[in-house]
Amino acid sequence: MVEIESLKKWIELYGEKVTENKEHLNQLDSDIGDGDHGSNLTRGAAAVKEKVSESEYENLSDFFKDIGMTLVSKVGGASGPLYGSAFISMAKQAKESDDLAVLLEAGLDGIQKRGKAEAGEKTMVDEWIPVVEALKENNLTNKVIEDSLQKTKDMKATKGRASYLGDRSIGHIDPGAQSSAYLFESLLEAGVLNG
Amino acid sequence: MVEIESLKKWIELYGEKVTENKEHLNQLDSDIGDGDHGSNLTRGAAAVKEKVSESEYENLSDFFKDIGMTLVSKVGGASGPLYGSAFISMAKQAKESDDLAVLLEAGLDGIQKRGKAEAGEKTMVDEWIPVVEALKENNLTNKVIEDSLQKTKDMKATKGRASYLGDRSIGHIDPGAQSSAYLFESLLEAGVLNG
Amino acid sequence: MKKIMNNPGRIVDEMLDGMAFAYDSIVERIPETKVIHRKHEKNGKVGLVSGGGSGHEPAHAGFVGKGMLSSAVAGQVFTSPTPDQVLEGIKAADEGEGVFLVIKNYTGDVLNFDMAKDLAELEDIEVESVVVDDDIAVEDSTFTAGKRGVAGTVLVHKILGAAAEEGYSLKELKDLADKVVANLASIGLSLKPATNPEVGKPGFELAADEIEFGIGIHGEPGYRREKLQPSKDLAAELVNQLKKEQNWSAGDSYALLVNGMGATPLMEQFVFMNDVKKLLSEKEGLELSFRKVGDYMTSIDMAGVSVTLLKLEDPKWIEYLNAPVDVIGW
Amino acid sequence: MKKIMNNPGRIVDEMLDGMAFAYDSIVERIPETKVIHRKHEKNGKVGLVSGGGSGHEPAHAGFVGKGMLSSAVAGQVFTSPTPDQVLEGIKAADEGEGVFLVIKNYTGDVLNFDMAKDLAELEDIEVESVVVDDDIAVEDSTFTAGKRGVAGTVLVHKILGAAAEEGYSLKELKDLADKVVANLASIGLSLKPATNPEVGKPGFELAADEIEFGIGIHGEPGYRREKLQPSKDLAAELVNQLKKEQNWSAGDSYALLVNGMGATPLMEQFVFMNDVKKLLSEKEGLELSFRKVGDYMTSIDMAGVSVTLLKLEDPKWIEYLNAPVDVIGW
Numbered sequence A, B: 001m002v003e004i005e006s007l008k009k010w011i012e013l014y015g016e017k018v019t020e021n022k023e024h025l026n027q028l029d030s031d032i033g034d035g036d037h038g039s040n041l042t043r044g045a046a047a048v049k050e051k052v053s054e055s056e057y058e059n060l061s062d063f064f065k066d067i068g069m070t071l072v073s074k075v076g077g078a079s080g081p082l083y084g085s086a087f088i089s090m091a092k093q094a095k096e097s098d099d100l101a102v103l104l105e106a107g108l109d110g111i112q113k114r115g116k117a118e119a120g121e122k123t124m125v126d127e128w129i130p131v132v133e134a135l136k137e138n139n140l141t142n143k144v145i146e147d148s149l150q151k152t153k154d155m156k157a158t159k160g161r162a163s164y165l166g167d168r169s170i171g172h173i174d175p176g177a178q179s180s181a182y183l184f185e186s187l188l189e190a191g192v193l194n195g
Numbered sequence C, D: 001m002k003k004i005m006n007n008p009g010r011i012v013d014e015m016l017d018g019m020a021f022a023y024d025s026i027v028e029r030i031p032e033t034k035v036i037h038r039k040h041e042k043n044g045k046v047g048l049v050s051g052g053g054s055g056h057e058p059a060h061a062g063f064v065g066k067g068m069l070s071s072a073v074a075g076q077v078f079t080s081p082t083p084d085q086v087l088e089g090i091k092a093a094d095e096g097e098g099v100f101l102v103i104k105n106y107t108g109d110v111l112n113f114d115m116a117k118d119l120a121e122l123e124d125i126e127v128e129s130v131v132v133d134d135d136i137a138v139e140d141s142t143f144t145a146g147k148r149g150v151a152g153t154v155l156v157h158k159i160l161g162a163a164a165e166e167g168y169s170l171k172e173l174k175d176l177a178d179k180v181v182a183n184l185a186s187i188g189l190s191l192k193p194a195t196n197p198e199v200g201k202p203g204f205e206l207a208a209d210e211i212e213f214g215i216g217i218h219g220e221p222g223y224r225r226e227k228l229q230p231s232k233d234l235a236a237e238l239v240n241q242l243k244k245e246q247n248w249s250a251g252d253s254y255a256l257l258v259n260g261m262g263a264t265p266l267m268e269q270f271v272f273m274n275d276v277k278k279l280l281s282e283k284e285g286l287e288l289s290f291r292k293v294g295d296y297m298t299s300i301d302m303a304g305v306s307v308t309l310l311k312l313e314d315p316k317w318i319e320y321l322n323a324p325v326d327v328i329g330w
C-alpha cells in the first residue's frame, strides 16, 4: 500500500533529477536521436510540479491522472505520449489496486500499448520490464535499475528515432531508458517502498 | 608615334599581369570594396585576348575600340564601364593623333567623364593623372607609377564602393589604382615608348 | 550559437505571433494555443490539418490558407506537438464534414496525432489521416520506425488542399492521400548541420570538406558521408537513389520539388535544379509536369537540399498542384 | 567554402538555366544573354527592367512576371551586369511605350545602366530610370557614392509593376518612382558574412559573438559592431535608426518589410518581426498597412535581416503592394 505523500516526494525527486540531468539526457539523445529528450522532460517536469503542488489529492487515481495528462500535454515528442500513457494507465489501475508492482506493471502496459515496443528494442521499455519484474519479487535495487540501463547500450534500436541509425545505435545508452532509470531511482530514494 | 604590334604586346602583358595578380587585386578590393576587382578584370582580360588575337587591325582606333567595347561588355561592376570608357575615348582620339600622351590623356578624360572622380578621391584616376603628366613630359618611369600607387594609400575614398568606409578606407591601396599601375608597367615593359 | 531570438524557450510562441501579425489577412493564431488557423470563411468542406515540430518553416503554418491547410499545429523545435494542441487545430478546422490529418512519419508525431484523433472522436468530430513517409534514405522494415516524412509532405498538403477545396469527402481525401503517398519519394543531403535553439549546438558534425547523403530534416543520420563534390555529382547520387526506388519509364509524368534546408541560398538551389533537370529530363526522359524550387520543408539553419519526385498517376494531380492558393509560403 | 555548385565562373549561367526550367510558365531566359524575361504577352504597356549583380536571389529574376518586372538582368555575383546585357533586357521589355529602369545605387550599376540607356536610345527606345538608395546606414554626402540600394528596391518593383500593369505612362512611372524612393528607408544587420563563390572566402570577419549593424548587401561595412544581443534589442537599434531618418507620427501609414539575408531561418525572421511590430505598432503607433517577411533581397549566404519602411504617402500604394502577381519570388 502506498501513500500519496511519498508518491508526491517520488515525482518531485524525479522532476529534480531530470532537470539536473537535462544536458546529459540531451547528450544521450544527440548521440542516437535529435537531442531534445532532456529538454522535453524538463518542460514536463516543471509543468507536473506546478500542477501537483497546486492540488490536494483524495485518491491515487486522480494523482496519476493529473501527472499523465500534464505529461501528454507538455512534453510532446515520442516520450510525452509514452510517459503520459504510463501514468494514465496507472490511474486506471489505481481504481482497483494500490500495490506498486501492479500499478507499475499497468504503466508498462500503457507504454507498450501506445508504442508497440517489445523487450530488446532499445527503448524505455527495456528499463521498465526488469524493474517491474524486480518489484513483483520485492527486490528492486539500484543495481537492478543500473544494470538494465547499461544493457540498453549493447542493443540495436529498432523503434523510435534511434532506429534510423541501425547498427550505429549500438554502444549508446537509450535516453528514454536513462530517464526511466531516474524515475525508478527516485522511487527508491523517496522511500515509497518502505511506506 | 606608336605601332600596333607593340600596343598588342602592351595589352597582352597587361592581361597577363592582371590574371597573375587576380588574387592580389581581389584582396585589395576585399579590404575596401567587395573583393571582385581581380575576378572582374581577369574575365575582361581573357575576352580582350581572344578578341584581339582574332583580329587584324589597320588602324589604332579600331584596336582601341575593340578593347573598349570588350571591356564594357565583359567586366561589369564599376571598373568595366570606366576602363571601357578610357579605351573608347582613346579610340576616338586615335582618329586625330597617334601620340601616346595625347591618347592616354583622352583615356583619362573618358574615365572622368563617366565616373566624375577628381584627383584625390582614391580611385584609378589617381594613378592615371600623374602617369599622363609624366608621359607628357616624356619621363614615365616605374617609380612614377609606383609612387602614385602608394599615394592612394593615404587617401580617403569619396567615390565608389570604398567611400562607404569613410576614414577606414585610409591605409589601403586602391584596387583600381593597382590595376591601372599594371597597365602602365606593361606599357613600359612592352617597350611601346621606345617604339 | 548565433541566432536572432530572445528566449529559446519562447521562440515558437514569438514566431507564431510574428507570423500572425505579418499575415493577418491570411491567418490567425488561436489564442492560448500553438495553432495557426486560416481566416478563409468556413463553407462546409473537410478540414485539413497538419503540423509537427517547429524548425521546418515555412512548413507547416506557411501553408495555411485558402486551397491548402485549414490549420497547422506547431510543436517545440523538432518536437511533435501534443495531443491537446492538435485537438485545438482539429476543432478549428472542423466545418462539419470531418477533418483530415497529414502526419509525418516520426514516432512522436504518430503517437501525438493518434491521441488527438481519439480525443476529437470523443467530441464527435470524424477524423481520418495519412502518414507521409517519403524519405527513401531510411529502410522501411520492421527494424526501423519506418521511412521518415520529409519535403514531399508539402506536395501532399497542396494536392489534398486543392481536393478539399473542390469538395472531396473525408473518405475521398483518404483514398487520394494514400495514392499520393504511395507515389512519393524524397531524399536529401546536408552540407552543414542545424542548431536547435534549445540545444545550443549543432545536431551533428561535418568536416569542412564533408557532406552527408540521406540526412533527415531533424539531422537524423544519412546513409553515407563523402567529400564535397560538384553539384552535378551530388545530383547524380540523389537521382540514382530515387531511380532505384521508383520505376521510371521515359515519358512518365512526375512532379519535381527541389527543396532548400533553410540556409542554402536560392542560387545554389537553382544550380542544383539545373543538374537534376539534365539527369531526369534529358537523360531519363521523364516528363516533369510540375516543378518547384525553394525553401518549403527546412531544418532550421541546415545547409543542404532535398529532391522529391511524385509520380503523377492521375493528371488531375497537376491541376491540384497548380491550383491557386492564398498562403504565406507556397 | 562549402557550396552546391559546379564551376564558380558558370554559377550565374547555371542558376538562370535552372530558374528558366523550373518556372517555364512564368519566365524564359533570352538565349545567349543573362536576361530573364516574362512570358506574359505584350500589350502595349511600359516595360519595367531591373537587375544587378547576382547573389541577391530571388532578386531580381524572381520578380519577373505579370504585375512586376518585364525583365531582369543578372550580372556576375555581386558585380553589375554590363550595358550590352542591360540593353537586351530593355529590348525584350519594350512594348512600344518605353522602358523604365530600376537601378540600385552602386557606382557599377549606375554606370552600366546609364550606358545601356544611351544604347537603347540609339535604338529609339525611350528610357527613364530611378536610382533606389534606401540604405540609411550610409551617409548621403558628397563624400560617399551616396546611400546604397537594398531591400526597399523590391517594394519599388512591386508598386511600379502594378502601376505599369495598370497602364501608367513612362512619365507617370517616373513621378511615382521618385515619390516612392523618397519615402523609402532600410537598414540591416549581419550575424555571419557571405562568401562569394568566385572569391572563395567570406567577405569580412565577425567574431563568434559579434554582429554588425548597417551592413550592406554585398558585405559593405556597417556603422557599428556589437556583441550578439536579444532580437528585441537588435530590433530596437534598427528601428531607432529608421526613426531618426523618417518623421513618424502616430497613425501614419507604412509598409513594413522584414527581409532575410539568405541564410537566416524564417523562424528567426518571424521572431524579429514580432519585436519590430511591438516597437512600431504598439510603441510608436504606426499603422502598418502592409507587412511582409522573408528572403527577398539576399546576400548569398549571409545571416542577418534588414527592415524596410515605406511611408505610404498615397493609399493607392497599398493597393499596388497587394495587387496579384505571377512571379517566382514575391
Ligand SMILES: Nc1ncnc2c1ncn2[C@@H]1O[C@H](COP(=O)(O)OP(=O)(O)O)[C@@H](O)[C@H]1O
Pocket (backbone or CB within 6 Å): A029, A033, A034, A035, A036, A037, A040, A041, A076, A077, A078, A079, A080, A082, A111, A115, A116, A117, A122, A123, A124, A125, A159, A160, A161, A174, A175, A176, A177, C078, C079, C080, C107, C108
Ligand atoms: N515505440 C516506442 N516505444 C517505447 N519507447 C519509445 C518508442 N519510441 C521512442 N521511445 C523512447 O523515447 C525516447 C526518445 O524520446 P524523445 O527524445 O523525448 O522523443 P523524440 O524521439 O520524438 O525526440 C527514446 O530514447 C526511447 O526510449
Ligand SMILES: Nc1ncnc2c1ncn2[C@@H]1O[C@H](COP(=O)(O)OP(=O)(O)O)[C@@H](O)[C@H]1O
Pocket (backbone or CB within 6 Å): B029, B033, B034, B035, B036, B037, B040, B041, B076, B077, B078, B079, B080, B082, B111, B115, B116, B117, B122, B123, B124, B125, B159, B160, B161, B174, B175, B176, B177, D078, D079, D080, D107, D108
Ligand atoms: N567614380 C569612379 N571614378 C573612377 N574610378 C572609380 C570610380 N568608382 C570606382 N572606381 C574604381 O573602380 C575600382 C573598383 O572596381 P571593381 O571592384 O571592379 O568594381 P565594383 O566596385 O563595382 O565591385 C575602385 O578601386 C576604383 O579605382
Ligand SMILES: [Mg+2]
Pocket (backbone or CB within 6 Å): A029, A033, A034, A035, A036, A037, A077, A161
Ligand atoms: Mg528526441
Ligand SMILES: [Mg+2]
Pocket (backbone or CB within 6 Å): B029, B033, B034, B035, B036, B037, B077, B161
Ligand atoms: Mg569590386
Ligand SMILES: [Mg+2]
Pocket (backbone or CB within 6 Å): A034, A036, A077, A078, C078, C079, C080, C108
Ligand atoms: Mg524530438
Ligand SMILES: [Mg+2]
Pocket (backbone or CB within 6 Å): B034, B036, B077, B078, D078, D079, D080, D108
Ligand atoms: Mg563588384
